[in-house]
Amino acid sequence: MKQLPIGIDLGTTNSLIAVFENGAPRLISNALGSALTPSVVSDLDGRLIVGEAARDRLATHPRDTAAVFKRAMGAKTQFKIGTRQMGAEELSALVLRKLKADAEADLGQPVRDVVVSVPAYFNQGQRQATMDACRLADLNAVRLINEPTAAALAYGLQDRDGESRFLIFDLGGGTFDITVLDHFEGVMEVKASSGDAQLGGEDFTTALAKTMIETAGIEWSDLSRDEQIQAKHLADGAKRRLGLSETHDVTLRLKRGETALTLTREMFEAACAPQMRRLRRPIERCFYDSDLAASEMDRIILVGGATRMPMIRQFVTRQFGMFPNSSIDPDHAVALGAAVQAALVAQDAALDDVVMTDVSPFSVGLSTAEALGNGRFVDGLFTPLIERNTPLPASRERYFSTMQDNQTGLRVEVYQGEAPKVADNVLLGEFLLSVPRAPAGQEGMTVRLSYDGSGLIEVEATTANDKGGLVIKQNAPGLTEAEIAKRLKAMEKLKEHPRDAEENTALLARIRRLYEMASGDDRTMLSQILVRFEAALADQDPQEIDRARGEISRQLDAIDDYYVS
Amino acid sequence: MSASWPWRELGLDGPADDRAVRRAYAARLKSIDRENADAFQALRTAYDAARARSPKPMGKRPSMAEILHDTPPAPATYNDLMPAATSKTPPDATPLAPSPEAVPEPESTPEPGNAPAPVKEPFPDTPTIADLDQLNETWPHETKAAFMKHLRASIFPRYGGQTKDLRSLLSLDMAQEFEFRRQIEWQIFNMLEQSLRNNGGDPVNLKPNLGRALDYEFGWYSDGVGFQRRFRGRQATQQIIEKMQSAVGQSAAPPKKLSSTKGLHYVAAFLVSWALTALSWGIKAGDYDLNDVAALALFVLPTMFACWFFAAIIFIATDFIFLRVLRPLFGKRWNDLRRRSPRIGRIDGIMFRAMHNSESREKIVIWMAAAILCTASIAISLL
Numbered sequence: 001m002k003q004l005p006i007g008i009d010l011g012t013t014n015s016l017i018a019v020f021e022n023g024a025p026r027l028i029s030n031a032l033g034s035a036l037t038p039s040v041v042s043d044l045d046g047r048l049i050v051g052e053a054a055r056d057r058l059a060t061h062p063r064d065t066a067a068v069f070k071r072a073m074g075a076k077t078q079f080k081i082g083t084r085q086m087g088a089e090e091l092s093a094l095v096l097r098k099l100k101a102d103a104e105a106d107l108g109q110p111v112r113d114v115v116v117s118v119p120a121y122f123n124q125g126q127r128q129a130t131m132d133a134c135r136l137a138d139l140n141a142v143r144l145i146n147e148p149t150a151a152a153l154a155y156g157l158q159d160r161d162g163e164s165r166f167l168i169f170d171l172g173g174g175t176f177d178i179t180v181l182d183h184f185e186g187v188m189e190v191k192a193s194s195g196d197a198q199l200g201g202e203d204f205t206t207a208l209a210k211t212m213i214e215t216a217g218i219e220w221s222d223l224s225r226d227e228q229i230q231a232k233h234l235a236d237g238a239k240r241r242l243g244l245s246e247t248h249d250v251t252l253r254l255k256r257g258e259t260a261l262t263l264t265r266e267m268f269e270a271a272c273a274p275q276m277r278r279l280r281r282p283i284e285r286c287f288y289d290s291d292l293a294a295s296e297m298d299r300i301i302l303v304g305g306a307t308r309m310p311m312i313r314q315f316v317t318r319q320f321g322m323f324p325n326s327s328i329d330p331d332h333a334v335a336l337g338a339a340v341q342a343a344l345v346a347q348d349a350a351l352d353d354v355v356m357t358d359v360s361p362f363s364v365g366l367s368t369a370e371a372l373g374n375g376r377f378v379d380g381l382f383t384p385l386i387e388r389n390t391p392l393p394a395s396r397e398r399y400f401s402t403m404q405d406n407q408t409g410l411r412v413e414v415y416q417g418e419a420p421k422v423a424d425n426v427l428l429g430e431f432l433l434s435v436p437r438a439p440a441g442q443e444g445m446t447v448r449l450s451y452d453g454s455g456l457i458e459v460e461a462t463t464a465n466d467k468g469g470l471v472i473k474q475n476a477p478g479l480t481e482a483e484i485a486k487r488l489k490a491m492e493k494l495k496e497h498p499r500d501a502e503e504n505t506a507l508l509a510r511i512r513r514l515y516e517m518a519s520g521d522d523r524t525m526l527s528q529i530l531v532r533f534e535a536a537l538a539d540q541d542p543q544e545i546d547r548a549r550g551e552i553s554r555q556l557d558a559i560d561d562y563y564v565s
Numbered sequence: 566m567s568a569s570w571p572w573r574e575l576g577l578d579g580p581a582d583d584r585a586v587r588r589a590y591a592a593r594l595k596s597i598d599r600e601n602a603d604a605f606q607a608l609r610t611a612y613d614a615a616r617a618r619s620p621k622p623m624g625k626r627p628s629m630a631e632i633l634h635d636t637p638p639a640p641a642t643y644n645d646l647m648p649a650a651t652s653k654t655p656p657d658a659t660p661l662a663p664s665p666e667a668v669p670e671p672e673s674t675p676e677p678g679n680a681p682a683p684v685k686e687p688f689p690d691t692p693t694i695a696d697l698d699q700l701n702e703t704w705p706h707e708t709k710a711a712f713m714k715h716l717r718a719s720i721f722p723r724y725g726g727q728t729k730d731l732r733s734l735l736s737l738d739m740a741q742e743f744e745f746r747r748q749i750e751w752q753i754f755n756m757l758e759q760s761l762r763n764n765g766g767d768p769v770n771l772k773p774n775l776g777r778a779l780d781y782e783f784g785w786y787s788d789g790v791g792f793q794r795r796f797r798g799r800q801a802t803q804q805i806i807e808k809m810q811s812a813v814g815q816s817a818a819p820p821k822k823l824s825s826t827k828g829l830h831y832v833a834a835f836l837v838s839w840a841l842t843a844l845s846w847g848i849k850a851g852d853y854d855l856n857d858v859a860a861l862a863l864f865v866l867p868t869m870f871a872c873w874f875f876a877a878i879i880f881i882a883t884d885f886i887f888l889r890v891l892r893p894l895f896g897k898r899w900n901d902l903r904r905r906s907p908r909i910g911r912i913d914g915i916m917f918r919a920m921h922n923s924e925s926r927e928k929i930v931i932w933m934a935a936a937i938l939c940t941a942s943i944a945i946s947l948l
Binding site: 184185186187277280281283284285287288289293294319353355357363382384387388391393394395418419420421424450451452453 | 587588590591592594595599600601602603605606609736741743744746747782784786787788789790791792793794795806809810
């Protein structure tokens, strides 16, 4: 049987997996019954756990837990988990493995081919790292899709025959993307994408945490790393609460003592002013590039959990003069869209009349030199062949001539980026070509650059006596085959927590987190709950465990509500 | 595909309205192999060409110039819009001179249609930046003119402004509106271009901190591709980019020196070692008397060389200790240490500059090699 089309949203805070079946995408829940699996990995007595339980351990065991690693994709940053050191690719692979296991349990068939979403503003290195993570999780990413484009597909499918221009405002946990789309006659055409790969909900949380600590009269830098993580955790809860009410009381418990604070929405907004300012540039850029005006938008769609913040909604409403639309849960849209894209790639019959064209998020070009006239040159100039926001697939040809008499070689260096000097852009690859000797400017090369919808970049250069080329694949991992094999082997050795015990592990982690947060009598009560649950686990009677779990969950919900509100 | 008759590619008989073109494009797009770049591009080019010629259902977005003409800014800024017309203007001080009667201008008085209520307070002569947002509610035109005046002063400090005012100006609520923001950007470019013309092509007014502010606000360097697209064909574009680079670019390291003294060092090292060797062998052969000047040279020069040699070894050892041992050992605290002890900081700086500049490293190696050669050959000759 052919594998069903699967789409994955590998997020900064949460990850989701969706399947396309019976003509529509559907989210697959994890063992805890939730579609959202927190992208957090934790070490529990030598075993690695992923998801809800790991997230709760972030507050109690920050040294054994890693989160927000998507930010470090493609960088060499190593995360410490207990005694291990892991890179962002490996950690993401663990999350992907968990999603894969959930999907396999749900569908009853092995999952291999998937479409994975990445922020539109991810560069080639970051995209490669995402591909590597898939490989490490034994998944074959047939295509990477830009997150806002995926969200647009999810919305576009709701209203197939509609005709509209819309703007996708995607503020996730760690990244911000903005995309303008034109939807007509079943064609979803991305007009322009822009974004900021280092701006997301986590930055708003950090800003609130800092304000909180400073209001308490403490310097942020004086806190230990663990305390900072705790403060951020507290701020995260407060951020959610401030979305619903104007004020929120928190109790800071630090080593130096307790402080009770009242946070207001105003304080939060003041703290986030710099982040709000950073939202504007990508939007401006997007309108410049698409040659459309804000007033020409028919719909504004909000995607990403961070768009739940009232200040973001207000900002969007003010800026575009209309109320935003989020009829699909902002957390779900990207995964659903990724599944639609998977179905498009697999040429699912249900989507015969749907076409999607995307654009290149970055400019791609060559390093060139220019004569200043008096025999001097400036080199290292960036000459884009395919400018950003060109519809894909695209192919451009250009002629470059020699700069010096009797020049014998030409170096073709391919860069990605927007800065006018190549030194500030990302090098994708290079090669050398020979050229016949001749006076300057008489010989040269024709360079052809092609960029296809799956992110494949091909460069071909021809001179009178030589020919050369280069293929820059997204699908070709940044790591070599040998390295992948080595890392895969290392990953095999990692013990993951058994899936059937996941609910219990999650509950235990939750009790412990609440215990840390609570004080006085509540603590005593929680420790009693913990003892009771551990006893039930020790008895190994599944029915009894189930019953205890249900009961305790209800109690914990009540405590959670009390403490966070 | 013929660019003059793009409709054929779309499967249309001839010119059609926008809606028909879009429908035809959608139909064709579904039938072609969309992975084929050439087929797609041909269709795309035809589509863009056909749409450009079909009557638009909705009003086209106004161009930059239209936007600018629409809202009357300060008079000086008007001239800047048309570079051809301003080419004869005297130095930038004249058209941009802040004359107290320049604002409010007669032509910026609001039209009767949106005339302000007669009871409101008059527009102040010199509104401060902080007041602008509030004034903008009742006096949109005057406030925009005043805004532009502040803007000019923040770009050219001789008008009594500061670069940091630019930040405050651009963070005003009124400056968040997309169209007005575009107008501001255009205006800044015009002012810089004007000053460039008056300074013989040197963008003296584009100081590094102004460059950083402009990159932060408009991405003039980090989004150089967009910048060049917006100001394509303008005289100042390239010069501004060059100047921006030294302010913002990571590649902003001082430009490479065109003349290198490396060759000189090669020649000098060769001559000195050749002279010394020849001298010492000559003495051995008995051509010279040990008691004359050569003897002195033979004694002094190798000693100097030996000192050089040891100095280089000490240099490299120190470098090793500082860069390979101490820096990693102290990690982030190294910077604190440097700050606290200026001496360590200075040595560290010298080491870093010397050893991480390939040219100075090469020079050290040349002289070390010369010293070793000389010492060896003199030693052999004296044995």
